[in-house]
Amino acid sequence: MTEPLDPDMFDPLCPSGLMPIRLGDKWSGMIIRCLEQGPRRFSELRVPLRGISAKVLTQSLRALERDGFVLRTAHSGPVQRVEYALTPLGRSLIEPLNTMCAWAEEHWEELLDAREA
Amino acid sequence: MTEPLDPDMFDPLCPSGLMPIRLGDKWSGMIIRCLEQGPRRFSELRVPLRGISAKVLTQSLRALERDGFVLRTAHSGPVQRVEYALTPLGRSLIEPLNTMCAWAEEHWEELLDAREA
C-alpha cells in the first residue's frame, strides 16, 4: 500500500471521495432511510429524527436534493404542504445503507466489548 | 415514519448510531481499506493517505485500535518499527465498505450530473 489505490481515493472526483461529502455527515443516511417507505413531510421527518433542528433538516434536505437523492414537492393549497421523496438514485442507496446497518447489528456487541477493554 | 425506527437509530447504543462514531469521520474507512491487503507501518499508511498529518493518523489509529478494528504491534529492534493490522472485526468491515464503494463507482456520474443541474 505505497501506491495510490485504484481507484485513487484522493482524486477529487473519486467515488470513494464523494461518499463522505453527503453520507459522512450526521443526518443524510438516516434521512434517506426515513424516506424508504415513501414520501414524508417536513414535520414528519422531524419526529423520527428527534433532536434535529429545522435549520439542519432544511440544510440536509437541500443538499440531498442538490445531489439528486431526494425530490422536493410543494403542494399548493390552503395549508402549506411539502413532501420529500427518494429519487431512483436515492433509492439505490438503500441497499448499501442496509448492508452497513446489518453489519452494525451483527457486530456492535463486539464493538462495545472492545471499547470497554 | 412517525414512530421510532426499529431498531431505534437514536438509542445511544443502537448499531446505526454507532457507525458515524468511527466511520463517519474522514479517515477511518480509508485506513481500513488501506490495511485490507495486509499489515502496514505507520509511514506506509501516510503515503496512500496523502495529506494526513501524523497527529491525525495517530488519533485515527488509536481510535480504531480502541474499538477493536485494528491491532498495533511494536517490533523492538535497532530501528523503531510499528505495524498495524486488521483484526477479524476490522476485516468484517471490508465487505460493507466495498459495497459502498461499488455503489459510488456505479453512480457517481449521476451524482455529478445532478449536482450540475
Add this chain to the structure above:
DNA sequence: CTGTATCCTCCAAGATACTG
C-alpha cells in the same frame, strides 16, 4: 521512524427567535 505537543482554523450542528 513513530510519534507528542501546541496552536489555529473552519464549519457542522444546535439554540433561539422570527416569518409568510
Add this chain to the structure above:
DNA sequence: CAGTATCTTGGAGGATACAG
C-alpha cells in the same frame, strides 16, 4: 406548516516544531 435569520460552540482536522 415549513421554513429563515442569527448567534454560538465543540471538536475534527491541519501546520509546525520537537522528542525518544
